[in-house]
Amino acid sequence: MTGTHREGLPDWAREASFGVFIHWGAYSVPAWAEPIGALGTIPDEQWFAHNPYAEWYANTIRIEGSPAARHHAEVYGSAPYEDFLDRWQAESYDPAEWARLFRRLGADYVVPVTKHHDGVTLWDAPGSEGFNSVDRGPKRDLIGPLAAAVRAEGMRFGVYYSGGLDWSVADHPPIEIVDHLRTHRPVDAEYAAAATAHVRDLIDRYEPSVLWNDIDWPDAGKADGSLAELMAQYRGVVPDGIVNDRWGADVWDYRTSEYSAGSNHETGTGWENNRGLGFSFGYNRIEDQSLTLSPRGLAQHYADVVARGGRFLLNVGPDSSGRIPDVQLRTLEGVAAWMAEVKPHTTDRRFPGDDEVAVSADADNWCRTWASGGRLVVVADRPEAVRVTAPGYEIVHVALPE
Template sequence: MTAQSRLPEWARDASFGIFVHWGPYSVPAWAEPTGAWGAVPPEEWFAHNAYAEWYANTVRIAGSPAEAHQREEHGGAPYDSFLDRWKAEEYSPSDWAALFAAAGADYVIPVTKHHDGVTLWDAPGSGDLTTVARGPKRDLLAPLADAVRAEGIRFGVYYSGGLDWAFTDFPPLETMEHVDDYRPVDDAYARYATGHVRDLIDRYRPSVIWNDIEWPDAGKADGTLDALMAHYRAVVPDGIVNDRWGTDLWDYRTSEYSHDTQNEAGVGWEHNRGLGFSFGFNQLEDESLTLGPRELARLYADIVSRGGRLLLNIGPKASGEIPAVQRRTLEGISAWMGEVKPLTIGRSPVAADAVTASSPSGEAPWFRAWRVGDRIVVVVDSADTVVTATGEVVRVQLPE
């Protein structure tokens, strides 16, 4: 079975999703902007992690800059204290949803539990590690689900099934080789994670379940993961799941920044990344480290032309405010996306020799193309690019 045949019509037509990483890590909001995942040497990655949402792990690595930052800026306070300091006092789900809709989002996937173990709803069995019991003191998911659906956008959920640092007492991850050693695999965690995801299904009926890293081995072995998926298919018949369960369970493949790019093949795959190098809000990422509207449009056109979807992350501040540098990009691309998004419905890749382009300078110009019905959509970088193709051409220029 191909990825294309696994996907329902809505997912085949979708081309743009919004990821939302928001948690206690949004309080310190700090990571070294060292580079893209997959481009930084693996032996350097964990101690110099560019992902702010991994702060709870990075600060435990002796001698890491994050450990020094935590000591100097927060007096070495335990990571757990950030949950109590997280108030979400400016959270406006309707504002988020309107912004995402204007930018052309087909679906929105918030983190419901990241590796720190904190859930954004009153998840069964989670005790006080929830935003209902502490910090914001409320369910952060339900109002967002309602708001995005009111805008005609599908709602999905991210869940970290592979790592939970609150559930385990493993040492910090410092090398890729230890990822499999330091994840919970036993029956107790399998029951815990299964209960969480089943509750997410029953409460929010998500169109996407985006699991991360792995799934506890006990749950794969005893059939409870299969039963969970059967329940999901029954509750949400056109729902889809990603490929990070550690087993042959997936409706589509994923890539992330420069990692797993071998999955960017065929039709129906999904590329996910942040506007900067981090998913969680990183206060160090200014405009120079954040994709602008033109860069984002170019990335989107490239992914669509190759048969994929872009899942772009937004990292709100702890208050719930979407950082100005990120809002600038979404607002700046909205008009362009309004023009190009209708031209992606029913798309398919074109042969490499189906379109040629030239420029007065004689240099090979940048362009990307795909087919929609009898037309070929060509996105060009410059107004003076000359496009030649067999059949009707719809030409779209990148935003200035």
């Protein structure tokens, strides 16, 4: 299909450097995955049977002999995954509290999952009767109140939708190898129509500034022109909205990477890297402090992404009640003041070498830097030891948090 993306990102997206991703769903009830490591560091042939993504629980427990399958049998017996939808109560969900936290972090935009690969929608999506958070489990729309709270705090609101996978509508075997992402997914016209109706409803109800699809889009929807029509609707409703690159079609505005996977997309400016605080996006009760980014680690990751021209989309994984776990809060609260000090707030972010700017540091002194407006920010282990030549800039030296 022909491309439908704009030339260049809108001002708000060029200014933005930090977003919050939220993975929360029925998978937050078992909240279990084997924390083997980060995407991009584990061989493909090991990944799916030992998947560290707790939001993939419905797939991983179907892989014979997997640790998740053994865990599920020991704890839940033969209970089907669907039971977790009814066990999910979201009794402590406070979207205003979430939004205040994300604002303190300096988030520019917030992107919650509205439907993950398990097929459960977090609003009463058209055609989702009996398999959404309004009819079962929490018994309410979880997206609308969050959209209002996020916007009340001055941030942009986006939506994630899994168009490529939906384990509730197709009787495929479990995904066990990378090639199965292509062969074990719904691609037919019926599913394309259902997914299109969902995303049309998200656009009309919530007018999201970010349209974040995952894995791919059903082939029938690419072939019959309905994806192009969907994009045209989105551009009409949200003229300054942006679209990510996981549609399997040339409709995107920016490229994405995930942990270290897709690093070839991290070129130029305006790309987006996403990762969890641990190895999972959905809450994994196994991930303790030793498996969670420290405030220092989070600050380093953010500074590295920003210094190379990207945006950082950091995932938060609430527990099934809607609380953000203490191990995650420790890191988020620990980095908030630091983020407020370093974040760029202009559309003209620049990097050493672009102007008459020169920055050098010893090999054992981790250092990243960028300029925005009249400020040159130098983030380092020992910022006072970094040598800077920057005529006309206010030089801001910032140490990494502990």
